[in-house]
Amino acid sequence: MNYSSEDLARFVPEAAKSPWRSDFERDRARLIHSSALRRLGAKTQVLGPEADDFIRTRLTHSLEVAQVGRSFAKNFGADPDVVETACLAHDLGHPPFGHNGEQVLDVVASEIGGFEGNAQTLRILTRLEPKRFDDAGAPAGLNLTRAVLDATVKYPWKRHEGPAGQASPKFGAYADDVPVFEWAHGGHGNVKSAEAQMMDLSDDIAYSVHDLEDTIVRRAMVPQDFVAKGAAELDAVVESTLAWYGTKISAGELTAAAQRLFALKSWPSAFNDTLRDLAQLKDLTSDLIGRFVSAVTDATRAEIGYMPLIRYAGNVVVPRETLAEIYFLKGIAVHYVMAPREHEPIFFEQRTMLFDLVDAFSEDPARLERPFFDAYQRAEDDAERLRVVIDQVASLTDQSARAYHASLVGFLRN
Structure with missing residues (x-):
């Protein structure tokens, strides 16, 4: 690995640290x-x-x-x-x-x-x-x-x-x-570094594989449905995938990807919440991650050889079939969980809650947490002040957003 002194630089220079850690x-x-x-x-x-x-x-x-x-x-x-x-x-x-x-x-x-x-x-x-x-x-x-x-x-x-x-x-x-x-x-245009490409692909792989596991365990999707409903169920998932992610991968490619995945030995034909079923799901997640990492590694090495892939020395290569399989798995979560949730009352309640919080903090900025309140006071115009309020709201967890809404919005309305 050959990282340069520029790669190791920090925006604000710091004094030398202990040599025991890189x-x-x-x-x-x-x-x-x-x-x-x-x-x-x-x-x-x-x-x-x-x-x-x-x-x-x-x-x-x-x-x-x-x-x-x-x-x-x-x-x-x-x-x-x-x-x-x-x-x-x-x-x-x-x-x-x-x-x-x-x-x-x-x-x-x-x-x-x-x-x-x-x-x-x-x-x-x-x-x-x-x-x-x-x-x-x-x-x-x-x-x-x-x-x-x-x-x-x-x-x-x-x-x-x-x-x-x-x-x-x-x-x-x-x-x-x-x-x-x-x-x-700067200087690299719209090209991601090799490490950023690895991060981005790792996100897609983990997202696709583990959200599949969550979807099955919560029984939002039952593997038996693909057996009982046949092509109609598969077509519906493919349609949802295309509607959500666009046509970067075609319907035919997604269908072929599904058929390859269904043929895996670890793909469950049924799920009934037993310990053995859960163990099989873990085998599936391991198999899928190994499958994707191996395919990408082989394709990338075939392209660039065995030189270290760091910074801007080359690109990660994702085979088209692998990309289609990842998108199909992501489409399962879309079809059974994400798209239906957009029509649930809680989806609109959450939106209202965040709009209310922005209004409440803007009306009473003294209620901002101290670091954000200090930044609000330093802000030079309304745009900067609104950005501080957004930073505050974005920092909240699901639970703290609810707690702030219960206390802050209720306080202002009273």
């Missing part, structure tokens, strides 16, 4: 001990943390992404701490209530640069999480190394920009975070 190990430790990472334990992944004791939260999902990411780093000769730290950090910016909350805050922030979970992650890492300050007293977040910070950048462009000049609803930095974004990623 700079990347130190970055990982900073993230592990951060409050932002702890809060993910009470934030929605697909289902809310209160749904039951089995389902995954943003934190458990991030731990699983990190495990897959370390495998890729090992296989490709990248530093495992760089990839693992990026994987652990990738969802820090998600607000309460998952993508539902993200959509609400994007509406609220539409006139001040929008809201995007990945841009919020950068903001947390470089501004909001308390660890370092620059010489002028401005917060510098965790002040991670350039290589690690760049590895967290999933969408390396600003709002309304994107690959090949196309507008994209996803983006990696708000306008006032552009200086640190350009410091970390």
Whole structure:
């Protein structure tokens, strides 16, 4: 592994530390001990943390992404701490209530640069999480190394920009975070670093495999349905996948992917909540992760040989069939859990709750937590003040959002 002194640089220079830990190990430790990472334990992944004791939260999902990411780093000769730290950090910016909350805050922030979970992650890492300050007293977040910070950048462009000049609803930095974004990623255009590609793919793999497990265990999807209902059930899942994720993968490719997955020895033909059924599901998740990691590793090595894949030395190669299988698994969660939830009363209750909280904090900013209140007082205009309120609301967990709503909104209405 050949990381340069520039890769090891920090936005705010720091004095030399103990030689017993590498700079990347130190970055990982900073993230592990951060409050932002702890809060993910009470934030929605697909289902809310209160749904039951089995389902995954943003934190458990991030731990699983990190495990897959370390495998890729090992296989490709990248530093495992760089990839693992990026994987652990990738969802820090998600607000309460998952993508539902993200959509609400994007509406609220539409006139001040929008809201995007990945841009919020950068903001947390470089501004909001308390660890370092620059010489002028401005917060510098965790002040991670350039290589690690760049590895967290999933969408390396600003709002309304994107690959090949196309507008994209996803983006990696708000306008006032552009200086640190350009410091970390500048000069590489819309290309992600190799470690960021590993993080992104690890997220997709973990998301697809483990949300499948959650969906089956909660009996939102019963494997017997694919046997009993035949092609009609498969066609319905494929249709939902295309509606949610677009036509990047065709219906025919998704159907063929499903047939390959159904043919796996560990794919359950039935699920009845027995200990043996649960054990078989664990075999399935292991088989799927191993299948995807092996396919990507083989395809990438065939493309670039056995040189270390670090920073901008090359790209991770995902075979088309593997991509289709991942999308089909993600489509199962969409069809049986995510799409139906958009029509449930709780979905609208969550949206109302977050809109109310933005209004309540804006009307009475003294109720903001102290770090956010201090930032609110330093803000120079209404746009900056609204961004502080959004930072506060986005930082909340599902439970704390409900608690604040019960006390703060009720207090103002009384």
